[in-house]
Amino acid sequence: MADTATTASVAAASAANASSDAPPFQLGKPRFQQTSFYGRFRHFLDIIDPRTLFVTERRLREAVQLLEDYKHGTLRPGVTNEQLWSAQKIKQAILHPDTNEKIFMPFRMSGYIPFGTPIVVGLLLPNQTLASTVFWQWLNQSHNACVNYANRNATKPSPVSKFIQGYLGAVISAVSIAVGLNVLVQKANKFTPATRLLIQRFVPFPAVGRLSCRHAPGCSSLCKASCAWQPSAWPCHWPSASSHRCQRLKHPS
Secondary structure, eight states: OHHHHHHHHHHHHHTTTTTOOSOOOOTTSOSSOTTSHHHHHHHHHHHTOGGGGGOOHHHHHHHHHHHHHHHHTOOOTTOOHHHHHHHHHHHHHHBOTTTOOBOOGGGSGGGHHHHHHHHHHHHTOSSOOHHHHHHHHHHHHHHHHHHHHHTBOTTSOOOHHHHHHHHHHHHHHHHHHHHHHHHHHHHOTTSOHHHHHHHHHTTHHHHHHHHTTTSOOOBSHHHHHHTTTOGGGOSOSSSOOOTTTOSGGGSOO
């Protein structure tokens, strides 16, 4: 019955889609082909598109209703593939696929660049004090942990204590690495002041790179994005993933 309804929706939209460049709409599937790097790259750009941060509540309800109409075969005539892809993009960017609740704006994938960029700038500030180093490392790990928790796989709930332990471990490790490397560089007498300053600029990278994927298991949104370069990496390294946002369950090991 569901297949018949979906077929009816496709037929209702086919005439309006005749001149559209958008590919035929597939509910729950990526818009762009995932068999090529370019397709995965465009899919990734869709995920992090910050324009979805400005979608109004009314537009969100319309997008959700449009997808429901498509699902149940009650799609009104004249709806294009472009409109359907846009509706799905909006829904997936704002609502958690498992809980169907809105994700807090700074922790959405579409908010990762606008909200994460100031933190990256803070991490790379020159001549940082001990206090500023600790602050920026803590803020970075806190933001990453919140993003991962907000986009977690909610179909298999994990104890909150597990996330807290991972978060504390990531913060302590990141701060220790950053502070320790800064101290070592400052004590390295064989470096000129200019060389020492240059090396200190790169101190945040090992601290961030070593720990960014360890503080919160069960992420769903980040899973597909982290594998965007090579789909052969699926299933990804996360303990669990939501089938709505990554391909882990579609590529069983």
